[in-house]
Amino acid sequence: MKSTMGRKGHRGAASAVLLVGGGAIAAAIWINGDHGVAVAVAVSYVILAALATIWSRGSGDLSAVLRAGGDERQRGLDRDSTAMMGIAMVLVAIIGGVVKTALDGDPGEYGIMCLVGGLAYGVSFAAFRRR
Amino acid sequence: MKNRVRELRAKRHWSQQELASALDVSRQTINSIENGRYLPSLPLAFAIAHCFNSTVEDVFTTDEEEK
Numbered sequence: 116m117k118s119t120m121g122r123k124g125h126r127g128a129a130s131a132v133l134l135v136g137g138g139a140i141a142a143a144i145w146i147n148g149d150h151g152v153a154v155a156v157a158v159s160y161v162i163l164a165a166l167a168t169i170w171s172r173g174s175g176d177l178s179a180v181l182r183a184g185g186d187e188r189q190r191g192l193d194r195d196s197t198a199m200m201g202i203a204m205v206l207v208a209i210i211g212g213v214v215k216t217a218l219d220g221d222p223g224e225y226g227i228m229c230l231v232g233g234l235a236y237g238v239s240f241a242a243f244r245r246r
Numbered sequence: 247m248k249n250r251v252r253e254l255r256a257k258r259h260w261s262q263q264e265l266a267s268a269l270d271v272s273r274q275t276i277n278s279i280e281n282g283r284y285l286p287s288l289p290l291a292f293a294i295a296h297c298f299n300s301t302v303e304d305v306f307t308t309d310e311e312e313k
Binding site: 122174175176179185186187188189 | 270271272273274275278284286287290
């Protein structure tokens with residue numbers, strides 16, 4: 116019987132996400148031809164990643180979430196916040212899809228977001244209900 | 247749900263950080279449990295009770311039991 120799992124987490128977790136995501140965005144801007152902006156975006160993400168690494172060393176709730184670790188309460192905070200983020204994104208996708216369909220007769224990228232969101236929910240629900 | 251974590255911890259002159267370290271949770275989590283803002287999982291409730299050489303029902307009580 117264990118109350119916590121992987122409480123320490125990885126100090127570089129959030130930084131890695133920022134570096135990979137920021138690097139991808141900077142690369143896309145570079146390919147698009149705006150080299151100055153691409154360098155500025157890359158530098159911004161490197162600074163953010165460094166700040167995240169420093170912040171993740173703390174003992175607070177946010178530090179634990181940045182480490183992708185924490186105890187059961189902190190993991191619950193992260194899970195609940197992620198669920199709220201999902202609800203917000205789904206609302207934007209649905210409203211955006213309705214508005215875009217009314218304007219263009221096609222939900223466009225909002226439709227893809229709704230489809231992916233719905234599929235992700237269905238698969239997650241099927242997997243988690245086995246608990 | 248009510249609990250006697252603060253009372254039992256104070257009896258032993260433990261800080262929130264000391265209890266948190268013993269249970270491998272954060273100090274904020276101990277604070278939230280003591281203030282009734284967070285209900286621990288069953289494994290953590292057992293671990294807390296074990297720390298105080300007590301039983302879960304001695305540390306945690308329902309509102310109905312209080313009456």
